[in-house]
Amino acid sequence: MLSSFNDYIVAFNQQAYLPSLTGIGRGIEREALRVLPEGKLSEKPHAYDIGSALTHPNITTDYSETLLEFITPVSFEPETAIAQLQDIQKFTLKQIDGELLWPLSMPCFVNDADKIPLAQYGTSNIGRMKNTYRQGLKNRYGSMMQVIAGIHFNFSFSRDFWKNLQKIDNNSDNLDDFISDRYFALIRNYKRFCWLIPYLYGSSPVICSSFLQNKPQQLPFKKSGSGYLYLEHATSLRMSDLGYTNSAQSALHICYNSLDGYVAGVQEAIGLSSDEFSEIGVKVNGEYRQLNGNILQIENELYAPIRPKRVAESGEKPSEALQRRGVEYIEVRALDINPFVDTGISLEQIYFLDIFLTYCALLPNPGLDAATQKVFEGNMDEVVLRGRDPALLLHDGDQEKSLVQWGNEIFKDLTQVACLLDKANNSNSYQKSVTEELAKINNPDLTPSARLVDLVVNQGKSLTKFALSSAINYRASQLENGYQFYNENTFVASVAKSHQDQAEIEASDVLSYDDFLKDYFA
Template sequence: MFSRIGQLIFNHGVVAKTSNFTMGLEIEMQRIDETGNLSSEPYPASIGDEKTNPWITNDYLETMSEVVTPPAHHALDAMHYLYGINNALRSALAPGELLWPLSMPPKLPKDKSTLQFAKMGPAKEAYLKEWTKRHGYSEGTPCGAHINLSINPEVIDLVLEHFPTDFKDRVAVQNYLYAVVAQGFLRYRWLITYLFGASPLAEKNYFEPGQEPKQALRSIRQSSHGFGTKFSGRFTNVQDYVDAIEKGVKQGILISDYEFHGAVRFKGNKNLKELPKTGVQYLELRMLDLDPSSSVGIRTDTLRFIRLLASYFIMNPGLRANEVDRALETANQMNEVVSTEEPNTICHYQSKALAFLRSLDRFANQLQLGPEYQEILSDLTDRVENPLTTPSAKLLNYAQDGSLENYALRRAKHYQTAALESIHQFDGFDDDQPMSAEDLKKALFYGNWELSVEN
C-alpha cells in the first residue's frame, strides 16, 4: 500500500523519475606499499593539488585517497565515472604503490603518532589533530563507500503542485522528502550492514592490546568498534537535525558541525544553520564497507539496490513524527547487534530481513522495474538465508592467523596490474603535469570495465 505521495507518483506515471535518483560516489582507499604497510610516498604530484582536485583528494591521513565522481543519473554511469577516476589515481601512484581493497586499514605502526595527517590546510589539520586527541588514530583509518543521493526535481514539483496545503513552498517539500528517505535508510541500516558488511577482522595495531573483539565480526567498521563519533543526531525533520548538531557542538560533544559523521547526513548549504531555509540538496549515505571483490570498492548491483530502497522509502508510508526518535534508537541498537555477530551465523533478525525483502520484491514487481531487480533481490535473499554467502563470511575463507593481509595484497596487486594494462591501451596522462579535464575524459572513457570476484 502506497503512501499518499506514493499513490500520486504511481497515478501520474512518474515512477521512472522517482527511481531516477542522481548518484555521486566517494570511495576511500589507503595507499600502501607492496609489503602491506601504509605508503611513505607523498600525494601523487601528477594529479594536482590534493586541496583543490575535485576528483581525487585525501581524507584524514595523507595515505587515505578519496575518489569523488561527478553526479550521474544512472548506476552504470556512476560506475563508469568511478572506474575512470580510479584508473587515473592508479596511474599516478608511485612505483610499487597499491590501493588496499579492505575497509579496515592495513597493519598500522606501533607508534601511531608517526602517521601523517592529510595536508588539507592549517584549519583542517588543526581539526584533525583535535579529533585524534579525542578518538585516537585508529578510529580515523577505516575506509568506506559513500553514496550521495539526490531526488529528481520533477518529483518535488509534482508533490508541491498536488499538495499545496501541506507544504508552504518547494523547500518544504524537499526537506520533507529527504527526511523520509533518511529515516528509511537509518531504520534499515542493520540490514545493509548484514548484506554488505565486509570488515570482519582488523590488522595489527588497530586495536590496543586487550581491546580487540574476541571473535570475527560482521562489520567492525559499522559497529561501536569502528569509525569515530558516536553522536547519533536527530532526523525527525531538517530543523531538528540542525538543532541537535549545534547542541552537540555547544556541549563540547562535537568539535564542530563538520564532525557529525552519522550513517546518513543531510547535505546542501555549507552553513549548517541555513540548511532548513535553503533546503537539503542530497543525502550522503555512509553505511557501506568497501567491497573487496571489486577494484573500485562497490558494485553496480549495490547501487541499484540502494536506489530501490530510496524509491521504496519515498512511495511507502513512513514513520509518524512522534515515532522517529524511538524507532531510530531501536534501529541503532539492532545495527550494533548485527554488526557484532559472527559472520558465519544466522542473523538475529533473519525473519525481519526476509519479510522486508519480500516487501521490496512486491514493490519492484508492482512498479515493473525489470528482471535485474528481481535477480538482485533473489541474491540478497540468499545471503539472508545462508550467511556463508555474505561478504564478511566469504572473507574469512582467506584469513590466515587472524589476518587478511595476504588476500588483500593479492587483490591489490591484481587490480593494479589490470588497471595499468587498461590505461596503457591509449596515450594517456603526462606524468609531469596535473590531471587535466581532457585527461579525465579519457579516464572516464576507458573506465568502462569491471573485474570479477575472486572465487
C-alpha cells in the first residue's frame, strides 16, 4: 500500500534510510547560441576543433549548426555538475575564435530566418537522419524555433533509495517495475506543480521583435522604449506558443499512469498521420523534406516539460529502451537559460530541483486522467504568460488558488524535504535554497523574469547590450579560470576520438539511406 508523504518523511529521517538520499544523480544539457561580438548569429559551421557533433560525448549541436549543446556526465554532487559544465564551456570558448555564448533562451537579432543553418552530422545514415529530422522541424514550425535555447536537467535516485521506498510501502513487486511505476508517479506530481518552474526560473518575458519575422500572432505584446516586445507579467515566452509547443500534438493523449501506457501512447503518436504535415511531402525531387508526414517524425518531437528516460543502445529507439529495461532517470525540460550565471543554470537551482523532484517522488499520486492533465497544462500556460499577475488564479482540483496561496502551501512540504536532504548531506544548502525561492513566491519582483522586464521597461536599457555584456564577461572569466574537473589534454583526446568514431560509422554503412529509413521505421 502507498504510504503518506508524512510517513515517508518520518521513515527517511531514520538512520537506516537517510543515507540513501545522498545518491542522487544529476546531468545537465545546456544549449547556447554562438554569436558574434556585435550580437548577430555566427554563420560559421560547427568548429572542427571541438569535435564531431555526431559522436562527441560532451559537445554537440541541437537543432541548428549555431546552437551548441553541452552535456555533462552523471555526477553525484551539485558542485561537480557545475564544474564540469564550466570546463566544457571553457574548452569550447578557446576553440571558437572570439565568438560568444548567448546567455538568453530567446535568440539575438535574426535578419533572415531562412539563413539559419540546420545542424550537420556528416554522411552516415544516422547523421543524415538527424539532419532530415531538423529539416522536417524547419518545414513544420519555421526556422526561428531552431535557435531557441534551454536547459535539460537529468535526475535519478539511487537503487538504495527505491529499495527503501519499497520497504516502507511493504511492496513486493519486481524492483525495476516498482522503480518505473514510482518515476511515473513523480512525473504526474511534477505535472501538477510544474508551473512553479517557469515562475521561479522563467527568464524570457522579453523578445527581440525580429523573432516574429513579421508574422501575425495573438499575444498582447507591449513595446519598450528601446524597441523590445514584452508581456508585463510573463515568465517564459520560450515555453509559450511562440516557443517549444506543437499545436498538432494537443490532440495526443499520452498516458503517464504506467510505463506500458506511456510507451503505447508515444508509439501510436509516431504512427499517426497528419494532414497538415503530409502536405509538405516527404521525399520531393530526390530531396527529403522530413522523415515522414506523421504528427511526430520521431519520439524526440514530443514536446513535454518532463520525460521518462533510459539510455538507449545503438540502433534502439527511446521507447524500446524504456519498454525493455524500465525508467532509469527523468529529464526536466522546462528550464530557461539563466542569464545571471555563466553556465545558464546556477548551483542554487540544482539544490532546489533536488528538493522539488524528491517532493514529487514522496507525494503519493495514484493516477492522472486526461481532463486533470489538461487542467495542469492550463496552469502552466497561464504562468508562462502571466505568472506575476496578482489577479492570476490557478486550478488545484476543484479549488481556485492564487499563486501566492498555493505556492506557500507547497513550500511547507518542500521545507520538510529540504531539512531531510540537509540532514542526509550534513549541509544547510537545501534549506537556504527553499528560503530564497519562497521569497520569490511572496515577492514576484525577485524573479528573473521581473528583473529582465524592469531592465528593459523601467530602466530603458537594451536587452541586447545586457546579454552581450554578460556574454563577454562570462567568456573572459571562464578563459581566465583553470580547469576544475577535466583538463586540456582530455578534451583534445576526446575531439580526436570523436572524429575517428564518426569516420568509422560512415565507413560501416551498408544500406542506402532510403533502405536505412525503411528499416528504422519498420
